[in-house]
Amino acid sequence: MRILIVEDDKLLGDGLVRYLQQAGYVTEIATSGTEADAVLANEEYDLVILDIGLPGMDGFEVLRRLRRRQRYVPVLVLTARDTLDDRVHGLNLGADDYLVKPFALLELEARIRAVVRRGQASNGNRIVHGPLVVDTGARRAWLDDIPLRLTAREWNVLEFLILREGKMVSKDQIVSAISSSDDEISQNSVEVHISRLRAKLEPAGLKIHSIRGFGYYLDLKASTPG
Amino acid sequence: MTSKPAPQVSVRRLLFRWLLLPLASLLALNVAVGYQIALYPAKAAYDWALMDTALSLSRLMAASGIGSGIPLSRSADILLRTDQYDRIYYSVHDAKGALLAGDYHLTPPQLESMTAGELLYDSVLDNENIRVAALRFMLHGKDAVVQVAETTVKRSRLTNQILTGLIASEMLLVVAVIILVWFGIGKGLAPLERLRAAIEARSHRDLRPVPEDHAPVEVQPVVHALNNLLGQLEGALQSQQQFIANAAHQLRTPLAGLRTQVEYGLQQRDPEEWHRILQALKPATERTAHLANQLLTLARAEVGAHQMSSRQPLDLRAVVESVAGDWLPQTIARDIDLGLELNPAPVLGDALLIGELLANLIDNAIRYTASGGRITVHTRMENDCAVLEVEDEGAGIPEAEREKVFQRFHRVDGSLGEGCGLGLAIVQEIAHLHGGHAEIRTPASGAGTLVMVRFPSAQENHG
Numbered sequence: 001m002r003i004l005i006v007e008d009d010k011l012l013g014d015g016l017v018r019y020l021q022q023a024g025y026v027t028e029i030a031t032s033g034t035e036a037d038a039v040l041a042n043e044e045y046d047l048v049i050l051d052i053g054l055p056g057m058d059g060f061e062v063l064r065r066l067r068r069r070q071r072y073v074p075v076l077v078l079t080a081r082d083t084l085d086d087r088v089h090g091l092n093l094g095a096d097d098y099l100v101k102p103f104a105l106l107e108l109e110a111r112i113r114a115v116v117r118r119g120q121a122s123n124g125n126r127i128v129h130g131p132l133v134v135d136t137g138a139r140r141a142w143l144d145d146i147p148l149r150l151t152a153r154e155w156n157v158l159e160f161l162i163l164r165e166g167k168m169v170s171k172d173q174i175v176s177a178i179s180s181s182d183d184e185i186s187q188n189s190v191e192v193h194i195s196r197l198r199a200k201l202e203p204a205g206l207k208i209h210s211i212r213g214f215g216y217y218l219d220l221k222a223s224t225p226g
Numbered sequence: 227m228t229s230k231p232a233p234q235v236s237v238r239r240l241l242f243r244w245l246l247l248p249l250a251s252l253l254a255l256n257v258a259v260g261y262q263i264a265l266y267p268a269k270a271a272y273d274w275a276l277m278d279t280a281l282s283l284s285r286l287m288a289a290s291g292i293g294s295g296i297p298l299s300r301s302a303d304i305l306l307r308t309d310q311y312d313r314i315y316y317s318v319h320d321a322k323g324a325l326l327a328g329d330y331h332l333t334p335p336q337l338e339s340m341t342a343g344e345l346l347y348d349s350v351l352d353n354e355n356i357r358v359a360a361l362r363f364m365l366h367g368k369d370a371v372v373q374v375a376e377t378t379v380k381r382s383r384l385t386n387q388i389l390t391g392l393i394a395s396e397m398l399l400v401v402a403v404i405i406l407v408w409f410g411i412g413k414g415l416a417p418l419e420r421l422r423a424a425i426e427a428r429s430h431r432d433l434r435p436v437p438e439d440h441a442p443v444e445v446q447p448v449v450h451a452l453n454n455l456l457g458q459l460e461g462a463l464q465s466q467q468q469f470i471a472n473a474a475h476q477l478r479t480p481l482a483g484l485r486t487q488v489e490y491g492l493q494q495r496d497p498e499e500w501h502r503i504l505q506a507l508k509p510a511t512e513r514t515a516h517l518a519n520q521l522l523t524l525a526r527a528e529v530g531a532h533q534m535s536s537r538q539p540l541d542l543r544a545v546v547e548s549v550a551g552d553w554l555p556q557t558i559a560r561d562i563d564l565g566l567e568l569n570p571a572p573v574l575g576d577a578l579l580i581g582e583l584l585a586n587l588i589d590n591a592i593r594y595t596a597s598g599g600r601i602t603v604h605t606r607m608e609n610d611c612a613v614l615e616v617e618d619e620g621a622g623i624p625e626a627e628r629e630k631v632f633q634r635f636h637r638v639d640g641s642l643g644e645g646c647g648l649g650l651a652i653v654q655e656i657a658h659l660h661g662g663h664a665e666i667r668t669p670a671s672g673a674g675t676l677v678m679v680r681f682p683s684a685q686e687n688h689g
Contacts, residue, residue, distance in 0.1 A: 102515040106555070168551040209558055212565030212602070214547075217554050 001116070002026045002044075006036040006062065007051045007078065012101075016049065019105050025112075033057030040066050045073055047116055049108075052079040052090070060093055067094040074115045078103075110166045117165065127162055131204040134162055143204050150200070153178060153185070157193045161208065161218045170215035238411045245407050253396045257389075264388045272381060273346050276359040279306065279316075280344075280374040284363040287318060287327065287372070298327050311380040315351065321369040334371050335360050351375065417442045421449065433460040472635045473521055476646050480514045513646070520648040523582045524634075527655045537660075539684050542571035542580070542605040542614050549581045550603060553588045562595055565602040571612035574684040575660045583656040586649040587616040587677050594620030594675065611662075611680040619674040628666040653679065 003020060007013035008031050017027045028045075030036035033054040040048070040062070048066070052059035063075060077095040079086060090098055096115045099108060117127050127134040133142040139155060141148040150158065156178040161169060171187045179185045194216060198208050207219040286302060298306075307314045317328035321337055331352075335345060345360040358375040421441055435453040438446055484507060491503040546568055557564045573580070584603075591601045595618045604615040623631055630636050634651040650664070657664045662681035669676040 102511075102518075110555075166551075168547065168554065170547070209554070211550075211554070212563055212600075214566035214568065217551070217558075219558060 001046045002028070003047045003049060003112070004036070004039060004043075004045045005029045005049045006031075006033070006054065006059065007049070008032060008054050009051075016108075020109075020112075023109060033059065033062045036062050037065055040073075041069070044071070047112060048073055048075045049112075050075055050077050050095070052077060052081060052086070060089065063090070063093045063095060072119070074119045076108075076111055076115050114166050118163065129162060129165070130206065132162075132201070132206055134159065143201070143206075148200060150197075151193075153189075154193050154197055154200075157190065158197055161216065165218050168211055168215060168217050173215065237415060238408075241411050242407065246404065249403060250400065253400060257392050257396055260392050261389055264392070265385060268384050268388070269381065272384075273357070273359065276357060276374055276376060277344060277346065277361065279314075280359045280361040280372050283316060283318070283374065284361055284365075284370075284372045287365055287370075288363065306374075309376060309380075311383065312376040312378070315356070315375040316373060318365075318370055318372045320365070321371075326365070326370065328373075332358075332373050332375060334373060337362060337369060337371060340371070349375070354378075357381065418445060421445065425452075433457075433463065469634060476517055476635070477514070477521075480510050480517070484510050484514070517646045517648070520586075520646060520652060523579075523586075523652050524648065524655060527579060527582075527652065527659055537574050537576055539572060539574055540577050540580070542573060542612055542681070543568040545577060545580050545584060546603055546605055546614070549584050550588065552585070553592060556592050557601065560592065560595075561597045562592060563598075563600045565600065567602060567604045567606075569604075569606040571605040571607055571614065571681075572684045573612045573660065573662075573681040575681065579656045579659065583653050583679065584614065584616075586653050587614075587679075590649050590677075591616050591618035591620070591675070594618060596620070607683060608680075610683055612683045614679045614681070615676055617669045617674065617676040619669075619671070622668065622673060622675050623666050631666065632664065650677075653677065657681070 001024075003025050005013060005016050005020075005027055007016065007029065010031075013029050013031065017029055020027045028039070028043075030039050034056045036048075036050070036054075037057060050059045050063060054062070059077065059079070063077070066073065066075065074096045075094065076097050076099060077090045078099050078101060079090070080101045096118070097111050099111055127136065131144045132148075133145075135141070136159060139159075141150065141155070141158065157174060160174055160177050171190050174190050175185055175187060178190075194208060201208065209217045209219055211217060283306065286298075306316055315329045315332050317330070317332040317334065318326040319334040320326055323334055335347075339345070340360060340362045343362050345358075347358050347360075349356050349358050355378045356375045357378060358373055360371055360373045362369065362371050364370070417440070421436070425436060433456045435456055436449050438449050438453065441449045487503050487507055487510070491500055494500060494503070546566060550564070550566060554564070556562075588601070588603070595601055599619040601619075602615075602617045604613070604617070606613050631650045632654040635647040636651070637647040654664045657679050660681050662679055664677060664679040667676040667678055668674075
């Protein structure tokens with residue numbers, strides 16, 4: 001997976017490149033907005049990590065010009081500015097996620113996976129989550145290369161959790177996501193589906209954590225980049 | 227705030243309007259009354275003189291036998307008719323209206339109308355206004371009427387003179403009043419002007435109170451209020467200075483630690499030692515980052531106090547749902563059981579700041595809760611307040627410390643040296659900014675800490 005890092009701070013840029021390379025990503029770095037714009041016009045990447053405060057052309061402008069071109073690339077914005085206006089502005093311009101400096105590298109990696117995954121899932125692609133491989137198009141999943149046997153409802157719950165990986169999911173959300181007009185599902189039956197999913201996933205080290213009184217959270221730590 | 231500029235208020239103009247307009251009407255009234263008062267005695271004097279002439283004529287007639295065929299002597303006639311300004315007419319009629327002497331065209335009044343014996347009235351003769359004095363008297367044993375009349379030239383002159391004199395003196399008075407009021411107001415406003423100059427001459431750092439005793443009594447409340455404000459500013463400035471001093475210490479210390487470790491590390495050759503140093507650097511950088519965030523949040527909360535525009539209807543429940551997820555990796559890593567018991571709690575607020583408030587509460591709770599412990603976040607409505615609570619199973623905060631922990635840079639004695647002592651100060655600052663209040667309580671279980679933040683509910687504004 002190819003990532004373009006646009007960051008003018010040498011220490012941070014260098015740290016990101018080294019860490020992400022070690023984590024198995026292919027990285028390139030651009031240290032100014034103009035350079036990033038030129039590179040993005042010619043090369044194709046799977047993800048852009050974009051700083052906003054850049055010399056010359058700022059990150060917002062790079063993003064605006066990138067989105068004017070046809071091909072879609074997920075963009076994760078990094079910024080030291082964290083006012084609501086900045087966030088809204090960035091997301092309005094088409095950023096996929098937003099991370100405020102300073103951040104933990106684990107957090108960055110989780111966001112990268114989530115952003116890329118959302119792009120893949122919307123294209124009906126395969127999602128790789130550590131030992132778990134999910135094909136949203138074919139509605140099939142594999143755990144350690146062994147096909148996972150899931151009921152239709154279990155599949156729906158798993159897909160919902162995978163697509164919101166790294167985010168809290170409430171029981172209400174799951175209920176409304178997997179219920180249809182002729183098939184009303186209760187919170188209790190969600191709990192049943194979750195406990196069955198846990199029984200199938202936990203042997204491979206994948207955990208669905210409970211948030212008391214609220215819902216669930218799919219752990220990221222067991223996963224590695226694809 | 228309003229788009230229409232407020233009309234300028236001028237004390238001078240105000241005083242002028244309130245002094246001069248009523249004064250002008252009063253002066254006009256004064257002219258009218260003065261005119262009447264001056265005119266009446268003057269006219270009465272002329273009337274008496276006219277009546278005296280009539281009386282003289284009647285005596286002369288009675289004494290000299292005029293009227294029974296003897297005409298009035300030429301000299302008497304001249305005497306009677308002589309006047310500097312007016313023409314004089316006279317006539318004597320008997321009871322039957324027959325002219326006994328004088329001018330035939332002076333019509334006699336009806337005797338019956340002269341019960342008082344004398345009569346003064348205005349009339350017209352030859353298209354001229356005349357004043358007539360008529361006197362009834364006994365002439366040779368018979369009723370007779372003597373009339374003396376004069377044109378009104380000197381009366382008109384008198385009227386004009388009185389009126390001119392009055393108006394001239396009143397005009398003089400008006401001019402004098404205008405000049406006096408103008409300068410008087412100037413004099414009266416001079417202390418204000420001096421006050422303005424004294425305040426304007428100050429530097430923006432000079433927050434000493436303005437001397438109140440030099441100000442006029444009327445302005446003293448204003449000066450007093452100004453001094454109160456200056457006092458508050460000075461207090462705020464001092465606490466800010468104190469804050470900066472504390473912040474400087476808090477920022478420089480971890481940076482000094484980082485630098486020392488880095489410089490030491492560069493002198494080492496042993497990878498084991500490098501790894502140990504890097505391990506030590508990690509929490510230090512995390513603390514510094516945390517502190518920078520805290521300081522910025524505080525600064526933003528202070529700016530927020532002046533910007534009500536970022537406030538919008540939001541639900542504490544939604545804020546918790548959007549923020550709590552950020553802490554899941556930490557609670558999971560420490561095997562802390564996080565519970566969210568969320569009920570609708572609408573408030574009017576800044577989502578980012580309330581998010582920071584919650585982040586600080588959860589951060590504290592995680593910091594002070596042991597592995598395997600429980601943290602619970604509640605949102606609900608209670609007595610018309612939107613309530614946010616974060617409850618942990620940590621060591622708890624002693625009663626005596628529960629107020630102090632909300633002060634900036636205050637750290638509970640014997641607490642783990644982790645936090646920077648700003649978290650709860652930020653919580654309180656943001657709560658106050660929203661008209662709310664934060665307090666420490668003991669959880670129902672009897673152990674740990676419960677921070678309860680109450681906000682005024684936005685419910686009444688929306689339904």
